[in-house]
Amino acid sequence: MTQTLALGIDIGGTNTSFGIVNRRGEIVAKGGMRTKDYPVLSTFLQALKKEISPLLEQVGHENIAGCGVGAPNGNFYTGEIAFAPNLPWEGVIPLAKLIGDTFQMKVTLTNDANAAALGEMMYGAAKGMKDFILVTLGTGVGSGFVSNGQMIYGADGFAGELGHVISVRDGRLCGCGRHGCLEQYTSASGIIKTAELWLEERDDETVLRPLKGKVGGRDIHHAAENGDAFALEIFNYTAKILGQTLADAVAITSPEAIIFFGGLAKSGDLLLAPAHLYMEMNLLRVYKNKVQFIQSALPDSDAAILGASALVW
Amino acid sequence: MTQTLALGIDIGGTNTSFGIVNRRGEIVAKGGMRTKDYPVLSTFLQALKKEISPLLEQVGHENIAGCGVGAPNGNFYTGEIAFAPNLPWEGVIPLAKLIGDTFQMKVTLTNDANAAALGEMMYGAAKGMKDFILVTLGTGVGSGFVSNGQMIYGADGFAGELGHVISVRDGRLCGCGRHGCLEQYTSASGIIKTAELWLEERDDETVLRPLKGKVGGRDIHHAAENGDAFALEIFNYTAKILGQTLADAVAITSPEAIIFFGGLAKSGDLLLAPAHLYMEMNLLRVYKNKVQFIQSALPDSDAAILGASALVW
Structure with missing residues (x-):
């Protein structure tokens, strides 16, 4: 049987x-x-x-x-x-x-x-890959690291918390009690926080200003797609922090690809294209032009x- | 046969x-x-x-x-x-x-x-361990990551470059052409660079001042052992950067232990004890009080x- x-x-x-x-x-x-x-x-x-x-x-x-x-x-x-x-x-x-x-x-x-x-490894974009990183960009930021064809669980089963790598020293307070975690910047809630903070601090002209206090992820995405400079700058800032942090992760596990999953990963060229550039800018020479960025093709x-x-x- | x-x-x-x-x-x-x-x-x-x-x-x-x-x-x-x-x-x-x-x-x-x-895994401090990080603190900083009992070589064989993780954004120029690599701060040459830069910029009273321009690693170690505040601050600064960067590495592979090897690792309580504290301060809750710091016991x-x-x- x-x-x-x-x-x-x-x-x-x-x-x-x-x-x-x-x-x-x-x-x-x-x-x-x-x-x-x-x-x-x-x-x-x-x-x-x-x-x-x-x-x-x-x-x-x-x-x-x-x-x-x-x-x-x-x-x-x-x-x-x-x-x-x-x-x-x-x-x-x-x-x-x-x-x-x-x-x-x-x-x-x-x-x-x-x-x-x-x-992704069994049915998706990582089929046949032995070394890759999966990054979820949703409400939070999560990750799964695969090396030698095996999931890295670590000594205690808690490995793979890329969302809680400190991306900005002494940065935003995170729900985990520490400051500057990647998740505070490159999650759906992080990108909204960036928008709200900037609306508070700055006086840029932007279609998002009337929404102050209740900006949603879709609003920022929509504004950026329509060429709103403020919204585009938010994506650029988010991409920079993501790219920098991924460059450091690559220096540890040297993956073949990074696969992105979750709502924010669908921002495609607005986020992942500049994030890829920022990662490349921050990579050690031996890793340059090797690491693919792939958006998950599995339905959410x-x-x-x-x-x-x-x-x- | x-x-x-x-x-x-x-x-x-x-x-x-x-x-x-x-x-x-x-x-x-x-x-x-x-x-x-x-x-x-x-x-x-x-x-x-x-x-x-x-x-x-x-x-x-x-x-x-x-x-x-x-x-x-x-x-x-x-x-x-x-x-x-x-x-x-x-x-x-x-x-x-x-x-x-x-x-x-x-x-x-x-x-x-x-x-x-x-x-270390076959004959030394990591015997029997399946998940650990080895960090060499010598002329440069190197690392080897072991997960699931296997060396992480990565897709291209170049994994494990912890020395080239960006520890200080826009920091010191590294030999690799980028800025702020861990190696620029926590290697034997990094610690000497810290001493020379501070002697240039500051006017602390220190036994190292007469050595300006030709400070050696041993001088700093010796001065710190003898309670020279300037030298102790150099070790504290070095330990902080090392601890912060190791906390991020732990969030990726969640090791049982970090094993230190090389000349600077022998600074023992001057460097590794405060580095361990700084790492703990920067760890996500699930990793706290779990990761051992071990100085290699194998003769150099x-x-x-x-x-x-x-x-x-």
């Missing part, structure tokens, strides 16, 4: 999505729910069971090889999530065990960016499920 | 040392010569042959499984050294092939810091030979 399907669950701060995936990376059934609606973990697990059980019945529970879960601050070694600032549940939670008990199957857990990296909602399910194989 | 010995060659900017090592990590024969005396590569190779051949005869050429070479800018994949600023030979040199032809044996090459990391001259020989197994 060969079990040919895997259950993948991606738990995000806002939404949780899940699907049943075959070995070719096709999602044969899927669904979703709002994480935020469940401030109590036990009711979240009950709701998850209610939503997923029909899918398992549909494909046959006996065909499922196991379950993979991607979650912020998820730890591959312990199966726990620990102090996840973007999730409603506090402290250290043995999530792999709890979900395993809920569905009576083996559960493997890792953080959401590592899951995305595995998804699916990629996280695929990545989580990839943990099973 | 089992070949039980390996030839290890460490080529440094100043000296080249070599030895024949058994599988237990014991050096059964060794020697050395000055790299600087051979500005022409072919004469270097001839001299190397003249020095090493008697050792090979002594132990029996047929007992040698192969040769490992550690050299600055050495590339594990290509067997080449490329644009090594600290070696007398220019451009790209197929060193593994040339040494292989010289001794009629299989040669594996990597950079000197990677070789040191392998040496032997470690490089052991590391190079470890490439063979």
Whole structure:
């Protein structure tokens, strides 16, 4: 008997999505729910069971090889999530065990960016690559580092926190309590913070000024696409910090490519093209003109499920 | 027939040392010569042959499984050294092939810091570790990153250039042409540069002042040991930059330990103790109080030979 399907669950701060995936990376059934609606973990697990059980019945529970879960601050070694600032549940939670008990199957857990990296390696832009970095530019900034064809989990399972590399010494206060983390500048919320701070400090003429106090990521993107100099400067500033920090990461793992995933990664030429230039400007000679920038081609909602399910194989 | 010995060659900017090592990590024969005396590569190779051949005869050429070479800018994949600023030979040199032809044996090459990391993993402080960083604090700063029990060579074999991470944005001009590289601050030459710059700019009372223009690393060390405030501040400044940069590296590979090797690593409590504090101050919560600082226990001259020989197994 060969079990040919895997259950993948991606738990995000806002939404949780899940699907049943075959070995070719096709999602044969899927669904979703709002994480935020469940401030109590036990009711979240009950709701998850209610939503997923029909899918398992549909494909046959006996065909499922196991379950993979991607979650912020998820730890591959312990199966726990620990102090996840973007999730409603506090402290250290043995999530792999709890979900395993809920569905009576083996559960493997890792953080959401590592899951995305595995998804890209099995089904996406990193297929066949042995050395790459996946960077998620979403609400926060996450990363997964793959070297020698293996995910770098580190001694404790918490490796790959590029979002918390100090990109600007004594810079903006981060949710982690330190100053100047990459995430404070190059995430969706970081780029909005840049806009709001500059609107406060400066008097540039910009279509964003009437929105002061309630600028959204889409507003900045839209303004930049329409040639608003202030919005373009925001993207340039963001790209510079991203490029500089990536150059340092390249000096450590020397990847073949950096793959970008998440909402802000879709800003394409506005962000990634200048970020690539800034990275090249900051690279040591031996690394120059070698590291590809690739925008993930997996559909957003699916990629996280695929990545989580990839943990099973 | 089992070949039980390996030839290890460490080529440094100043000296080249070599030895024949058994599988237990014991050096059964060794020697050395000055790299600087051979500005022409072919004469270097001839001299190397003249020095090493008697050792090979002594132990029996047929007992040698192969040769490992550690050299600055050495590339594990290509067997080449490329644009090594600290070696007398220019451009790209197929060193593994040339040494292989010289001794009629299989040669594996990597950079000197990677070789040191392998040496520590097989015979030294990193025995049994799967995730660690080796940092060499010598004339320059080098590093070797090990994750999942494997050396990270990266896509092109040039991974692990921590010495060229930008530690101080728009900082000191580095030999690599960029500004603010870690190596410009935390190497033996970096610490001397700090002393000379400060003597130029400031008017602190210090025993180093009469040495202005010709301060040596030993002078600074000696002055600091004797409580000279200026020298102690130099160590503190150096430790701060080292600790900050290591905190960022920890966020990428989450190592169990950082092992320090080389002349400046011997400054012990003057440098590594405050660097550890500065690293902790800059670590994300999940990494705090986990990463050991270890000073290499392998004797200097032997470690490089052991590391190079470890490439063979």
